């Protein structure tokens with residue numbers, strides 16, 4: 001089913017995510033609605049456990065089997081829940097790509113970085129291996145790495161290089177939207193800034209839509225057009241980034257800003 005008003009946009013309506021495991025249920029996301037326009041950068045911020053990853057992973061339908069998901073996620077008006085599994089798999093690479101939380105640790109150890117990328121190009125775009133290797137070098141260079149690094153195994157790259165390689169992999173099929181879950185959290189502050197600058201440059205240059213998950217509200221405010229503040233699975237506050245960070249309306253948003261500022265002073 002298609003809705004013309006949703007063109008060029010991911011729309012999340014009344015999303016709820018409830019995990020059911022080990023006889024326990026956890027309501028991780030509770031009735032959240034927001035949009036990610038193509039050409040826009042939306043920051044999803046909140047403390048650990050507030051439901052950021054659960055909300056992000058619900059978009060491409062990548063939550064664990066048995067998780068109860070209600071609400072609607074659509075892209076360009078297409079309800080993603082109505083796609084067949086193989087159609088959704090194609091969308092995940094070609095339309096909505098993902099840099100998952102802890103991406104730097106999710107490479108397969110015995111495959112080179114280049115092989116990770118060429119397999120995606122071969123599977124989703126039917127690209128022959130030789131052309132794939134050339135494309136992999138281009139993708140790594142776009143992501144700020146030397147193309148020759150494709151011959152390396154994941155353990156032969158630094159954390160920052162692995163994060164950039166994860167970005168190159170996500171960009172392999174030229175998606176319209178990127179979902180990046182804490183893409184720089186495990187990095188030192190200088191490398192964090194460099195990797196984020198690269199992501200923003202690529203996203204802005206290509207007119208992509210970006211959902212950036214981070215716990216660092218001031219950092220997100222400097223990059224994003226819109227900010228969504230999550231608390232206990234709900235949206236505590238949302239709006240233009242400058243407004244949310246410069247004139248927060250909710251005590252929780254102020255708390256998040258102050259907590260990061262205090263950490264910065266301590267550093």
Ligand SMILES: Nc1ncnc2c1ncn2[C@@H]1O[C@H](COP(=O)(O)OP(=O)(O)OP(=O)(O)O)[C@@H](O)[C@H]1O
Nearest residue numbers: 019021026028047048049050051052053054055064
């Ligand atoms: N696979 C799962 N099974 C059961 N509960 C889960 C699962 N994944 C997350 N949760 C629970 O859902 C809640 C939200 O977790 P989520 O990972 O979405 O938070 P987050 O905001 O991304 O946190 P962080 O900043 O630490 O990454 C937490 O209470 C968490 O324990």
Ligand SMILES: [Mg+2]
Nearest residue numbers: 052053054101
């Ligand atoms: Mg998370």
